[in-house]
Amino acid sequence: MGGDRDVYKIASIATDELNVVNKGINSSTVIKFLSSEKALKVMADEPFHINNNQWRIKPAHKETDAEVKLRLKENLQFFVLFYSAAIAKDDRVISFYGLPGCLKWYGGGIYMKDKNELNDEWINCFYNKEQALKAYTLMEKVMDKKYSWPKENIGWVKKNLFVLEQMVKNLDTVN
Secondary structure, eight states: OOOOOEEEEEEEOSSSSEEETTTTTTEEEEEEEOOOOOSSSSSGSSTTTTOOOOGSOOOOOOOOHHHHHHHHHHHHHHHHHHHHHHHHTTTTTTTTTTTSSSEEEEETEEOOOOOGGHHHHHHHSSHHHHHHHHHHHHHHHHTOOOOOOOSSSOOOHHHHHHHHHHHHHTTTOOO
16 A cells, blocks of 8 residues: 655645645645634533544444444434534534434435445444444434424524434434
């Protein structure tokens, strides 16, 4: 796995972008950040705080069914925090790009990905593919439950959060 490595140097930094230069080919790339200007008052409520991302760390050993279920629950709780933070920060743009999971997020809808859509980022959160699929099966059972969607016009982010919180509770009822 040799090969050439690109070396980038920071040319400039602004509040919402980073300009880097590839020294090997002398090209410039501007990377735009999607970030809120606001921060949450309690760092532990930040979805990307290390304590809220333990579920992403691949376990060193095969996990019990209870541990797989807990890993899935922590994944769902991450998304509860993700949605809550977006609301609290009044984010105008919400991107799920690069976030591991077995769900698809839509404005006013939450759906399961097909098994063939599960990417390595999701599978690598578990000891192996078998355990990732075990979590997927648990999530299918959660999705089979009935959910109450808010009737009032509160926006898709709040509606999805409302249902996601119910899903976290329903996970405790499936095996």
